[in-house]
Amino acid sequence: MILKVTPTRITLLNLKKELVVAEKGYKLLKDKRDGLMKKFIEIIKTTRSLRESVEEELGDAFISYTKANALLNEKVIDTAFVLPNTTTNLDVAVKNVMSVPIPQFNIKKEGSAFCYGMLETNGGIDDAIVKFDKVFPDIIKLAELEKSAENLAQEIERTRRRVSALENTRIPNLKDTIRFITGQLEERARDAVVSTMRVKAMILSKEKDAEAAKR
Numbered sequence: 102m103i104l105k106v107t108p109t110r111i112t113l114l115n116l117k118k119e120l121v122v123a124e125k126g127y128k129l130l131k132d133k134r135d136g137l138m139k140k141f142i143e144i145i146k147t148t149r150s151l152r153e154s155v156e157e158e159l160g161d162a163f164i165s166y167t168k169a170n171a172l173l174n175e176k177v178i179d180t181a182f183v184l185p186n187t188t189t190n191l192d193v194a195v196k197n198v199m200s201v202p203i204p205q206f207n208i209k210k211e212g213s214a215f216c217y218g219m220l221e222t223n224g225g226i227d228d229a230i231v232k233f234d235k236v237f238p239d240i241i242k243l244a245e246l247e248k249s250a251e252n253l254a255q256e257i258e259r260t261r262r263r264v265s266a267l268e269n270t271r272i273p274n275l276k277d278t279i280r281f282i283t284g285q286l287e288e289r290a291r292d293a294v295v296s297t298m299r300v301k302a303m304i305l306s307k308e309k310d311a312e313a314a315k316r
Contacts, residue, residue: 104278108285114284120275123228127267133199134260138258140198141253155239162232169225201256206245208238251272 106112150287 102274102275103281104274104276106282106293108282110286113282113286115281115306116275116279120272120279122149123267123272123275125266130260130264130267134257134264136199137201137257137260141250144246144250144253147251148243151239151243151246155236155243158232158236158239158278162236165225165232169229172225198253199256201252203249203252204245206241208241217283 104116106116182200188211192209194205194207195202197203198207
């Protein structure tokens, strides 16, 4: 599509400069998109592997808890977990990867996961608590990876749209307009040459007529 501009040499010069900028921007955005995709795929692979591990460990922990729970009185279970004996803090930092905010979670734990008297429960509960405590950092890491993947996916989509707009719309429009203006200027130049030749021919003809009249 030809842009609505005045077909002048100044306009042509400005459009050529804009085309150079657009083509450089297109290359940079394309490289960014490819880099983001590479990082996204790496995170997705890590996330998939970690999710499978977390699901397996959580399933094992729930099985241990369910078996132990079946052998204990409900009041004993409620009493055992009424007063937690550990404090967990989550520090969140953010780093930029190609202008994409990537979260970094850091867990700080104080105290013991066991908040009950050993005589009141059985070994199955202990086993379940150990398993839940072990998988907890992986759950946090999984959340970090999934949020990173989400942020990368959003930036990839934004970059893809910008690349597509430059590739399929802006750059072709600039090229079409440059060709159009170039053709217009060349046609004007040809018309100017023809007009000049006509004027020159008329002048020469009048000079010849004047010389003939003198004779």
